[in-house]
Amino acid sequence: MSNANREAPPSAGRAGIKRELPEHFRDYRHVWVFIELERGEVHPVSFELLGEGRKLADKLGIQLAGIVLGPPCEATQHAVAEAFAYGADLVYLVEAPLLADYRNEPFTKAMTDLVNTHKPEILLLGATTLGRDLAGSVATTLLTGLTADCTELDVDVDGSLAATRPTFGGSLLCTIYTLNYRPQMATVRPRVMAMPPRTDKPVGRVIRHKLSMTEEEIITKVLGFNLDRQSAKANLAYADIVVAGGLGLGSAENLQLVKNLARAIGAEYGCSRPLVQKGWMPADRQVGQTGKTIRPKLYIAAGISGAIQHRVGVEGADLIVAINTDPNAPIFEFAHLGIVTDAIRFLPALTEAFTRRLSPHSHDKLAS
Amino acid sequence: MHIVICIKQVPDSAQIRVHPVTNTIMRQGVPTIINPYDLFALEEALKLRGAHGGEVTVLTMGPPMAEDALRKALTYGADRAVLLTDRCFAGSDTLATSFALSRAIVRIAETFGAPDIVFAGKQTIDGDTAQVGPGIAKRLGLLQFTYVAKIDSIDVDAREITVKRRSEGGTQMLKSRLPCLITMLEGTNEIRRGSLDDAMRAARSQIVKWSAAEAGIEDLNKCGLRGSPTVVKRVFAPTTKAEKATQIDMTDKTQHDLADELIAAIFTRQPALEHELAFDGGQ
Ligand SMILES: Cc1cc2nc3c(=O)[nH]c(=O)nc-3n(C[C@H](O)[C@H](O)[C@H](O)COP(=O)(O)OP(=O)(O)OC[C@H]3O[C@@H](n4cnc5c(N)ncnc54)[C@H](O)[C@@H]3O)c2cc1C
Ligand SMILES: Cc1cc2nc3c(=O)[nH]c(=O)nc-3n(C[C@H](O)[C@H](O)[C@H](O)COP(=O)(O)OP(=O)(O)OC[C@H]3O[C@@H](n4cnc5c(N)ncnc54)[C@H](O)[C@@H]3O)c2cc1C
Numbered sequence: 001m002s003n004a005n006r007e008a009p010p011s012a013g014r015a016g017i018k019r020e021l022p023e024h025f026r027d028y029r030h031v032w033v034f035i036e037l038e039r040g041e042v043h044p045v046s047f048e049l050l051g052e053g054r055k056l057a058d059k060l061g062i063q064l065a066g067i068v069l070g071p072p073c074e075a076t077q078h079a080v081a082e083a084f085a086y087g088a089d090l091v092y093l094v095e096a097p098l099l100a101d102y103r104n105e106p107f108t109k110a111m112t113d114l115v116n117t118h119k120p121e122i123l124l125l126g127a128t129t130l131g132r133d134l135a136g137s138v139a140t141t142l143l144t145g146l147t148a149d150c151t152e153l154d155v156d157v158d159g160s161l162a163a164t165r166p167t168f169g170g171s172l173l174c175t176i177y178t179l180n181y182r183p184q185m186a187t188v189r190p191r192v193m194a195m196p197p198r199t200d201k202p203v204g205r206v207i208r209h210k211l212s213m214t215e216e217e218i219i220t221k222v223l224g225f226n227l228d229r230q231s232a233k234a235n236l237a238y239a240d241i242v243v244a245g246g247l248g249l250g251s252a253e254n255l256q257l258v259k260n261l262a263r264a265i266g267a268e269y270g271c272s273r274p275l276v277q278k279g280w281m282p283a284d285r286q287v288g289q290t291g292k293t294i295r296p297k298l299y300i301a302a303g304i305s306g307a308i309q310h311r312v313g314v315e316g317a318d319l320i321v322a323i324n325t326d327p328n329a330p331i332f333e334f335a336h337l338g339i340v341t342d343a344i345r346f347l348p349a350l351t352e353a354f355t356r357r358l359s360p361h362s363h364d365k366l367a368s
Numbered sequence: 369m370h371i372v373i374c375i376k377q378v379p380d381s382a383q384i385r386v387h388p389v390t391n392t393i394m395r396q397g398v399p400t401i402i403n404p405y406d407l408f409a410l411e412e413a414l415k416l417r418g419a420h421g422g423e424v425t426v427l428t429m430g431p432p433m434a435e436d437a438l439r440k441a442l443t444y445g446a447d448r449a450v451l452l453t454d455r456c457f458a459g460s461d462t463l464a465t466s467f468a469l470s471r472a473i474v475r476i477a478e479t480f481g482a483p484d485i486v487f488a489g490k491q492t493i494d495g496d497t498a499q500v501g502p503g504i505a506k507r508l509g510l511l512q513f514t515y516v517a518k519i520d521s522i523d524v525d526a527r528e529i530t531v532k533r534r535s536e537g538g539t540q541m542l543k544s545r546l547p548c549l550i551t552m553l554e555g556t557n558e559i560r561r562g563s564l565d566d567a568m569r570a571a572r573s574q575i576v577k578w579s580a581a582e583a584g585i586e587d588l589n590k591c592g593l594r595g596s597p598t599v600v601k602r603v604f605a606p607t608t609k610a611e612k613a614t615q616i617d618m619t620d621k622t623q624h625d626l627a628d629e630l631i632a633a634i635f636t637r638q639p640a641l642e643h644e645l646a647f648d649g650g651q
Contacts, residue, residue: 038536102535103542104502104512129535133514136502140466145597148462148497167603174603181597219511223530223541240644265645283555290496297641298634308606319638321630322613331613337633338613339626346623353627358645 021180028182031057032092032120034111035066035083036130038102039225040075042082044195044238045126049188050086051196052153053124059155062121063089069110071100084201091204092118096211101222102130108137110211115142117209120183122161124153127187139185145178146185151192151312161186166289166312191237191293191316236285236292241267241299242317244287245275246310248303248324248343252280257347258302264351265358270294272304288313302343306331323347369422369524370480371413372473373446373487374504375406377430377437378494402437405489407444407559409552412519413487414445414560420524423447425476425483429457429468435575442570443562449573450476454580459593462495466503467590472583473508484524486510486549498551505549513542514551522546 033053036043050066057064066083070076072095080091094110111134115123123138125131127149139146147163151173154162161184164175178184236242243265245258255271262269270287271280287294289309295316302323304310311334314320322335323343332338339346379398402410413424426441428434429452438449452472460468473486486508488501498514505512515534522529524546533540534553562570580591589595616629635642 041537043536101540108506129515132498133502133512136462136499136514137506137512139499140463140503140506143463143597146462146497146499147598148499162601172603173606175601177599177601178597179599220542220544223543225535225538225540226532227538241641290493297638312606319634320613321634327615332615333612335613336637337630338615339630340615340618341623341626346626349623349627350630353624353631354645357628357631 021182025180025182028119028121030063030065030118030120031060031122032065032067032115032124032183033083033088034123034125034131034134035068035079035091036126036128037068037070037076037079038130040073042079043126043128043130043190045128045131045188045190047082047086047198048190048193048195049124049126050083050088052188052193053122054087054196056122056153056155056161057089060121060159065089065120066091067111067114068092069094069099069107071095071097080206081203082198084204085198086196089204091206092209093206094209094211096213098211098213098215098218101225102133103218103220103222104133104137105218105220106211106213107134108141109213110209111138112141113212114209115183118207123183123185125185125187127189131187135185135187142183142185144181144183144185145176146187147176147178148187149192150186150188153186153188160184189293191295194295194316236268236270236287236294239268239294240297241265242270242287242294242296243267243300243302244270244272244304245302245343246272246304247274248305250303250344252278254344255280257344257351261300261347261351261354264355267296267298267300272307272310301331301335302347304331305329306334369416369420369485369522370425370483371416371422371485371487372425372427372476372483373406373410373413373441374469374500375410375426375428375437375441375489376403376492376494377401377428377434378403378492400433400436402440403489403492403494405491405493405552405554407489408554408556409487409489409550410441410444410446411557411559412550412552413485415557416485416519416522417447420522422484423480425450425480427452427469427472427476429453429460429465429472435577438575439570439573442573443567444559445562445566448480448576450576450578452578452580452583454591456580456588456591459596460591461596461598462497462499462503463597464591464593464595466500466507467595468580468583468585469500470504470507471585472578473504475578475583478584482547484546485529486547488549488551490515490551490553501549501551508549511544511548513544513548515553516550517553517556519550 031053033049035046053064066088125135150163150165152164156162163186167174243262270285275281276286293313297318299317300321320335321337322331327340380401424446425448426446427450491498518532520530527546530543
């Protein structure tokens with residue numbers, strides 16, 4: 001009940017007041033980042049979290065560890081190596097055949113056993129389908145706090161993790177603490193944090209841990225896995241260039257103008273939420289707080305007003321270009337380049353101009 | 369088959385204000401709805417009842433007015449509704465919420481029969497954590513399947529279930545056992561329009577209301593603010609960027625001139641892009 005509840009004035013002794021950390025939590029140290037390995041690949045959000053974890057660990061003067069759970073194979077070893085390359089000081093590794101596919105039971109067991117043995121102060125996971133499934137189970141098993149979908153992580157003067165996330169509909173932010181429990185857990189969505197630089201480093205200290213579970217103890221069995229069709233898979237979050245359309249385009253047919261431009265410049269295309277709600281675009285194309293967070297080098301928004309929920313998903317772009325008929329549209333508050341014009345007329349002109357400029361024969365054409 | 373479905377009453381819009389002094393949320397006056405994601409789970413529960421027989425119990429924890437959400441669920445066709453309401457639940461975070469709900473489900477099991485499946489929504493539109501489902505599953509020792517796109521089969525007698533679960537790059541097919549907790553993905557189905565009979569029955573139905581004590585919750589230290597390890601310390605508005613967009617001057621220009629000028633401005637600011645585009649783009 002929650003909101004209604006959080007609504008009640010905080011009772012004395014709670015919100016904001018730091019009590020003494022109970023004795024048995026005092027030796028919890030170090031920052032852990034869960035390295036999400038699924039079907040042989042590390043999810044890039046893990047590296048983004050290592051970047052954030054590095055900053056937290058440095059501020060606190062403690063170590064940063066990567067947590068790798070996987071089957072005995074090359075991909076798992078590769079994940080260990082990559083954790084070091086992206087900044088981990090050490091890696092905790094649980095290698096067992098039953099960790100081949102993600103299943104809640106063995107992953108929760110492996111993670112909670114690790115935490116109870118090695119006692120981290122902070123534990124970060126990606127807010128992916130895997131990470132959210134695992135984080136909720138782990139936090140409940142450990143009876144500790146878990147802050148969801150953080151957009152900013154910092155360390156307070158007293159050393160607590162200050163985890164900031166959007167509240168209701170994204171118009172406000174709130175900072176949440178887990179004061180009297182350990183570890184302090186948080187999830188972060190892909191692309192919300194910047195990718196840290198990768199440096200080739202030798203594999204450092206790897207601490208192995210056994211999984212005390214057998215296949216017979218696991219009730220859930222994996223029958224199979226259907227990879228998403230490539231064509232259906234929108235790789236928006238990690239695209240270098242994204243072109244998106246909003247309600248200003250007026251009709252589902254006009255979205256073709258967005259797709260045409262995207263195709264001409266090798267971009268992914270996306271949209272604002274109302275277009276998904278109208279059924280004009282599939283949900284995995286939605287950009288924003290409840291859709292994808294993107295960090296492209298170039299983001300072109302056509303007919304999008306720039307509501308806060310849209311803004312938080314695109315602010316990480318290097319260059320934002322807004323095309324909108326309304327000179328007072330909020331998108332011009334955070335875009336870098338703006339054009340006040342009718343997108344329906346302008347998009348075809350822009351597509352053509354890009355094609356002309358980028359075509360390998362453009363010089364010949366100019367010459368002729 | 370007995371199915372319990374957890375629903376949450378949420379504000380209908382993002383128009384929520386924050387109390388300037390207490391930093392807490394004020395939702396007085398904002399209309400409420402059933403969390404939209406929960407409707408996919410409710411419809412799935414009703415479909416399973418149609419196929420396998422049995423009963424659907426809806427459960428919510430909330431203030432007395434959350435009864436409205438339960439009545440609505442009854443009009444869609446749920447058989448029974450339980451409202452868990454007590455001042456001691458005020459300020460619950462996800463750990464305390466899942467504790468209270470899991471105790472209520474134990475009570476439901478004792479009173480109306482053990483559930484075969486507990487459903488929850490993928491997430492809510494207000495708290496938006498997706499943590500309560502896994503929390504309930506862990507507390508009750510239920511097998512957990514989040515982001516379920518489809519329930520392929522259920523064999524009530526053999527206690528078997530197979531589901532398709534969304535994962536990052538595809539769909540997992542899992543086989544497991546009842547009882548379990550499932551959170552349904554959005555867009556898996558569409559909530560039915562309740563029948564007239566259901567509407568009339570809903571109007572007549574008694575909603576079961578339990579306080580903490582009536583739900584068998586003894587340890588109040590696990591409830592509400594006291595049972596919540598997380599603390600909201602600060603609520604604030606995001607800082608606005610000082611610099612506004614540089615506008616491309618429109619005067620006396622054709623769309624073509626404008627397009628060329630915009631492209632030039634883009635490449636001036638991001639010189640590396642032109643190079644990359646010349647190689648990758650334009651196919
Ligand atoms: C809880 C919650 C979560 C949300 N999550 C998201 C999210 O993840 N992503 C998201 O995008 N939204 C989200 N929203 C919705 C968000 O609040 C806005 O409603 C939405 O982003 C508006 O979409 P839009 O800009 O396409 O439409 P509008 O706000 O209607 O804007 C249309 C714009 O097009 C311009 N225009 C009109 N005609 C033309 C033309 N011919 N050429 C050029 N411009 C034109 C108009 O001037 C206007 O600025 C969320 C809302 C809530 C409450
Ligand atoms: C701005 C804000 C931020 C918050 N951030 C956090 C946070 O980071 N971590 C944290 O632990 N708590 C947080 N909370 C508290 C949290 O919202 C409440 O604990 C809430 O009761 C449940 O969380 P949820 O709304 O995120 O539900 P989710 O976990 O998203 O809900 C999933 C499903 O669980 C079921 N469910 C959830 N609540 C109920 C209920 N009351 N009755 C019946 N079924 C229910 C529904 O089926 C729902 O679809 C936050 C609250 C606010 C107001």
